[in-house]
Amino acid sequence: MREVFRGPSGVPERKQNLPQLYRFCFLMLGDSRKAQDVFHATLREAAQRAARGELPTESFWLFRDARWRCLEATKSDLQPEPLEMDEHEVAAQAPSQIGRLDPMHLAIWISAAPDPQRSALALFYLDEFDYREILDLAELKLNELSRFLSNGRRQLQAWLDAKFPQTADV
């Protein structure tokens, strides 16, 4: 997370992009309370490490740390059963359907996806990282990320179609 900490010197730049870190936790967990717990735990740990002068030099380590905490937090939860989800081609009217969604609904939908698709979707739709950074953070290959995003779009489109069916023109 290049904007939260300035780099190898470990001097914190504070504030910037922490909202995105919270949103990432929220998308990964689909639950505001759990997201806050992970978010606070991540930052508390970061604060302690900064005090000891042990901040990692690698980029995006806060997101990487938060991701593992999210995965850890949901390890004991009920896991979604692997099932064939409906898939629809992305439609032109999708933006208007998405516009009717509540952010909470989207977070619940993304958090229900199996990992690493969940991480891929959460990181991608934060619009914070380029694809190479996502590959690094989620430990994926390009074709895997591509497949997860492409499937994710079609599955989300199918869900949108089910949630907001198109009314036939009279």
Added chain:
Amino acid sequence: MKLVSAMRRQRSLLNCAPISARQLADRAMRSAISRADDSVEFTDQQNFDSAVARLVRLIPIPAESAEWFSEKDLVPASRWTWKKMLRNPAVLATSIAVAVIAGVFVFNFVSHLNDFPGSATARKLLGIAASARPVMLDPVNAEAGTLSDLFFMKHGLEHYDVPAQFADFATIGCRVFEDEESRRIAQIWVSEKRMQFFLFPAERDSKTGAVLRFPGWRYVRQEGWTGAVTEHSGVCFMAAIRGRDKDLESYLSKPADK
């Protein structure tokens, strides 16, 4: 086969196409996007992604978490200490460089603090004294004070007089030579503590030609040698000894009108 693989990679890149232009990572991605820019499928994908990203940005931040953003010291700044700062390689390198430069300045300043007209020549002559051997000089068995007549009569050197403090010392040898500026220098070797005396023209003002005088005795040091220099009648006399100022002080404190 290569074409299929290239198309597959392009398809993969398009699926990961950034939502904002600011995430346009590399040339391969830019090229894939520019090829697909007109396709309806890609336009729908971009609109879809933008709409989802807009929705993500609407995720509210709970007040409890927002406190982290407003707190000035969200992550306590790593304690700033001199020790830590000095360990920074950049600071360390700069400090050493500054210290060396400062050292050179101080050394130059201190070494030129006691400069006087003729001090540069005197230092050069101390170098000569350090490398001189008795065989280089003509053997002379006389008191140093009597050599001024020899210098005048044999070499035409006027006022090349040895001061009274050193006039009684027995001489081992002497010579007259020219330095690189064709100034005529008289060198005398005496048995007393293997001291060497030098007589050389005093420095003159480059415009007026007037002798640049200085009162009393001045010290110069070079490579473990010390010289005590005085000027009289346009000629400088230097007593050089391997040692320090105090080795010469006892001679200089003798009354001159002995």
